[in-house]
Amino acid sequence: MAISEPASDQRRAFVLDLPQRLVCLLDGASASHGRASLLLVVVALVAFLPGFFQISPIDRDEARFAQATKQMVESGNFVEIRFHTQARNKKPVGIHWLQAASVTAGEAVIGPSALTSIWLYRLPSLLAAVGAVLLTYWTALVFLSRRGALLAGLLMASCVLLGVEARLAKTDAVLLLTIIACFGALARAYVRPRAERTGDFRLAFIFWTAMAAGILVKGPMTPLFVGLAIVALAVVERSGSVLRPLRPLVGLVWCLLLVLPWFVAIWFATKGAFYQHAVGVDMLGKVTEGQEGHWGPPGTYFLAVWGTFWPSVVLAAMAAPFAWRARRDEKVRFLLCWLVPTWLLFEIAATKLPHYVLPLYPALAILGVMAIERGALARAGSRLAGLVWLWPVLAILVSLGLGGAYLWFGSGFGLAAWPLLALAIALLWMAARAFPRVGPEGAVLTAIAGALVLYTAVYQAMLPQMRALWISERLAAVVKEQGCPAANVSSFPYQEPSLVFLVGTDINYVLPNEAAALMKKGGCSLAFMDERFTGNFEKHAAAHGLKYHAVATISGFVYNGGRLTAITVYRSDDAPAGSGAAR
Template sequence: MAISQPASDHRRAFDLDLPQRLVGILDTASARHGRAVLLLVAVALISFLPGFFSLSPIDRDEARFAQATKQMLESGNYVDIRFHTQVRYKKPIGIYWLQAATVKAGEAVIGPSARTSIWLYRLPSLVAAIGAVLLTYWTALVFLSRRGALFASLMMAGCVLLGVEARLAKTDAVLLFTILACFGALARAYIRPPGARLRDWTLAFIFWTGLAAGILVKGPVAPLFIGPAIAALAIADRSGAFLRPLKPLPGLLWCLLLVLPWFVAIYLVTNGAFYQLAVGVDMMGKVAEGAEGHWGPPGSYFLAAWGTFWPSIVVAALAAPYVWRNRRGQAERFLLCWLVPSWVVFEIAVTKLPHYVLPVYPALAILSALVVERGGLAAVGSRLAGVVWFWPGFGIVVSLALGAAYLYFGSGFGLAVWPLLLLGVTLLWWAARAYSRVGIEGAFLTALAGAMVLYLAVWQTMLPQMRALWISERLAAVVKQQGCPAANVASFPYQEPSLVFLVGTQIQYGLPKEAAALLKKGGCALAFIDERFTPVFERHAGLLGLKYHAVATISGFTYNGGRPTSITVFRSDEAAP
């Protein structure tokens, strides 16, 4: 006679089944480098692709970068950097060249529409983000087994901040890729792995080429991460001999050979104005004061990491005591010298933006995986172990907040959204419950699965459908419907960079008086006027004797200004000249 198992035993077996299966996938993938790489690429794509094609251009940085690249393509000038009618002397040329190359390739396939297809401008970020996950694996192999390196890389693949940057046409994912190439080479110079295959000149080439690429992408930011790490290692070791494999003198000359041509060219083209604005205003302003309102006290990045490095931050928190106790170990010393000095510098700097510390997150991931591989979490106390409930806690808070925003800004109830949110939170809850029985690997992999479900819900099904947020996209659709050229379109006071990108470089930004004068010229001409300034526009239109009518009203929410808005589109009834 069969004896039935208690319901609690069935529930326990069910709780353990998924985490153990995921650990089995980790074991299988780590058997060979090829399998590990395939798994990492697959997880990265699942994490990064939702919303990549469907999200409208994000104001303001992404739209400014994309529009500046578009103007390079329009003008054929690949040295100077301009946005609309202004110069854009903030960052070097690297990201614009990468974006221009992808858009050029896109034009050959899909035609002229490539120039307003934001996903083409995002491709360098996506490729760099996937590359950063793979470079984390390559770097971690210096300190960890193949299995441990795979675990560290999965921590980066699921990281919230890297997922955000993978979807934005800006510098930070590409910068991370270049800095990781440098640290991967530096790690191999500092800790020569047994049976190392790369020769010194290969390491030197990777290091200095990566540094040059980082400088071309974001100026002195790449050296700002690498320099303090090297200095800290030299102080800790009382020697800089570990730099010899990197061939400092010929390597520096190679780096200068790569970066100087454009830096000299931009100096000549702008008569030094680029350096005055990029260094004197942009960079020094961020150090001395909270540029563009992005101020934060010391400790801001520590608090932000609980959201930006989620869900991996839980593993890092559990690993922290072990890392501190073993901080004098060679591997720990290298990774802490990578992590701590740059983190401290950015905590001291007045301007705070979450993505500034992204290049130290791989060090945090590798340190955490190092502790896991050594069994360092065995002594974690019950109080600290409770941090695993941050997985479902954070997921629930984000789901409730975004669910409310979706109902408020969205264009419908969206039946597909809610099951995905529920599934994601359930997996996160499952991960926290399973931790005490399956250990951190199975628990984290379950949390990662839950996070990826939430990413699908948020990026693919929620944000693109929040129509109230995408005002520029809806205004551009009106322009396309009316068939007016960008030079005959005026907007006030809504002047977001995404509007320039989607409508056209020739769009006119001016006062209501100037918008009325543009419509008075006749022909197919449009004016976008916020309801607060409609009376002013109508008064000037009356003084001019302008004939016009309203063709649409676009109501929405300006997420940069943080307020609701309603914009009326007026069309001229004047005869064409």
């Protein structure tokens, strides 16, 4: 007669089985660079693709970048950057060129609808985010075994902040790609013995080409991240020989050849206004004052990293004592010079946005895995083991918060999301339970699996269905239904960048009296009026003798202003009316 195992033993075996299987998967994938790269690409796509095609344009930065690119494609002017009726002299042109190439290729396949298909504008960010994961692996090979480098790449692939940036049509994922490429080349130059630090054209080409690309994407940010690390290395080594393999003189000339043509062209095109605003207002303003309400005290990034680098931040935090003890180790010193000076600078700067420190996260990932490979986490014992419960605790908090938001803003009950949220929490609980039994690798891999499930629930099953958030998308649907040209559409005071992108560049952002005057000109015309200003609009419409009627009311939540709104869509009676109802 067979004796059954006690229930507690069965549960323990279940908790340990998945982490051990994931460790075996890591072992198998690290057998070759090809297998490792394939696994990283697959995991990155599983992390980044949910919601990529479905989520509406996000206000305000993403929609501004996308609209500026759309106007480039519409006008054929690929030098000047404009948003709606104004010059957008903030960031260089690199991201717009990448997005324009994506949209132009999309037009050839899907036709004119490519211009308002936000996923095409996001494609450079997605590809750059996947590339950043692969370059984290490439850079980590300088410091870790192939197996460890693969784990470091997986830590970046599952990072919350990188997943957000992969889904946004703006600069930061591409900037990250350029910075990691620079650090990967710099690390290979640094670990050489000083006597062997001679010119290496391959490394120099990678470093300076990536530097030029970063400058074209976000101006001084790539030189800032890399330059501070080089200065720190030169100080601690009392030598600048780390730059010799990178051929600085020849490389600088190459970098200038790549970037100067556009910088000269934009000088003449804007008569110097681009530099006056981009440097004098945008860049310096972020250093001295919190622009657009994004101020934060020193320590803001230290607090934010617990959410933005989740779930990998647990491993990075547990590795902190190891990094301090091993700070004189050559490889640890390089990673600290990558991480510490720039982190301190951003903590001091007035403007605080979470994505500013994203290029420092690969160093955290590599340090975390280095602590595993050198046995530091095993020696740390139970003093830090409690941190692993941040995996399920934060997942529960996110699930509760987003679940409540979904019930308020969503369409239907969202049955698909709840099982996924439950599975994610179960996996993250399993990861925390497994940590002392199977070790950090199996626990971290299980946490990554739980994070991937959580991202699918949030981005694929929940956010696209929160219709109250996507006001511009619903207003654009009314315009399409009514068949009015963008030039005959006006809006007040709801004037988000996403509305320009989805309705059309010619939309009018005007006051209620101007909206009434525009509708009086005849033809198919619409006016969007917030409920606070409908009386004002109706008064001016009466003064103009305008005949009109309401065709729809769009109720929702303006997440930038944090307020509920109801927008009435008015249509002139001078043209045949389409159907319309409250949406």
